Amino acid sequence: MGSSHLLLCVLLWSFCLIALGSTEHNIVVVPTSSFASESTCFSSLSHVPSDPSRASVPLVHRQGPCAPSGSSIVKPSFQEMLRRDARRNHIISKAVGLTTTLSDASVSIPTALGNAVDSLEYVVTLGIGTPAVEQTVLIDTGSDLSWVQCQPCISTECYPQKDPLFDPRKSSTYGTISCQSGECKNLNRTGYHGDCTDDNVCRFSIGPYGDGSNTSGVYSTDTLTLAPGITIRNFSFGCGHDQQGENDKYDGLLGLGGAPESLVSQTAERYGRAFSYCLPPGNGTAGFLSLGASSNNTAGFVFTPMHQFAPGVSTFYMVNLSGISVEGKQVDIPPEIFSKGMIVDSGSIVTQLPKTAYLALQSAFRSAMSAYPLLPPNEDGLDTCYNFTGHSNITVPKVSLMFSGGATIDLDVPSGVMVEDCLAFDGDSSDNVLFGVLGNVNQRTFEVLYDSGRGNIGFRPEPAEA
Known part of the structure; x- marks a missing residue:
């Protein structure tokens, strides 16, 4: 057990970085090829060993070869990706809004840079529902509410995404959250606009972002599969039926903030409100997202x-x-x-x-x-x-x-x-x-x-x- 845990630590650590170039004093000489996007995924880095004390999944760049294959749509330019990032990222507006209204053991998931979904952000692939449906979602420590696009959703209401839309009608464990619940009432406090429908179902809304885009739908629960055999039952998330504005090809977002709606808070009893990630240096390598923290392995931090x-x-x-x-x-x-x-x-x-x-x-x-x-x-x-x-x-x-x-x-x-x-x-x-x-x-x-x-x-x- 001890040797396997040590091997895991070494693998995860080495998994976190491929060094580039040679170093001398306070400068680094690097080949110009290291600035280019990789075309091949290092498969030896795309596997994250299982660890009984942590829950981990691979993390990859959204547009790299390590990301799940996407559509053949031409990738946007670097400038366009920056513009999309600036328009979509509502961290500043949310922080300002919250400032004014509120004055009164673990799993590892592979992560990657999101070239496959036209972005310079990072994605993980998870499963939602029973049976689990794969969804490729952004990881975001500046957001709390996780969401994916859901059926029914016509083309004028949802943007094209990499994977099939999640259909809650086909999941045996899907449920909606009522308007009277504490979870629904808390959405207003944290800026996610919990509203009521005629049939007493709680609705959420995120945005508008800088470009006027937004995401809204039904606040729901279902089983979240982080890795084979590692599931979170009754995970609360947004089932988005109406998305407006320009978006990339990702399927949704995984909120890692500290508010009650986040994955971190919903798994606090299990993983102790701790998580870590390793963001790979380029498109051709994979990293990881891990829930939980080792109580006795902080060497090197x-x-x-x-x-x-x-x-x-x-x-x-x-x-x-x-x-x-x-x-x-x-x-x-x-x-x-x-x-x-x-x-x-x-x-x-x-x-x-x-x-x-x-x-x-x-x-x-x-x-x-x-x-x-x-x-x-x-x-x-x-x-x-x-x-x-x-x-x-x-x-x-x-x-x-x-x-x-x-x-x-x-x-x-x-x-x-x-x-x-x-x-x-x-x-x-x-x-x-x-x-x-x-x-x-x-x-x-x-x-x-x-x-x-x-x-x-x-x-x-x-x-x-x-």
């Missing part, structure tokens, strides 16, 4: 305290950034610039910093990359992008993030520092922001552990080479 976004708001996981370094030198940023905190969000792509912090990082990074032509700012706000044409190798500076409590993480180069030849950071219009956002690019190759019970977030990089 660095921890920073988790704190509450606002009184009564439990959705978001917040930490305090204390500094940034480039090439081993701390960037000159006044500490008070980071006083509002950072939301750690798997559903955002690039990291959003206060204006002063971003401009200081931008200056240091551009100085270190002065050998390469700088491209004009793109229309989506990324203003530190490069033309690497004619270069077989690129020298990229190391970037490190420092958090309160002494935790420092060295971002993977290039996958955790740059995305599509651009610095994976952006700046707000001022320093007077409610919070910053730590996006998923910076989190790549780390196992990120959210442990609400212990009140901290941990980051564990690849194991050191022997």
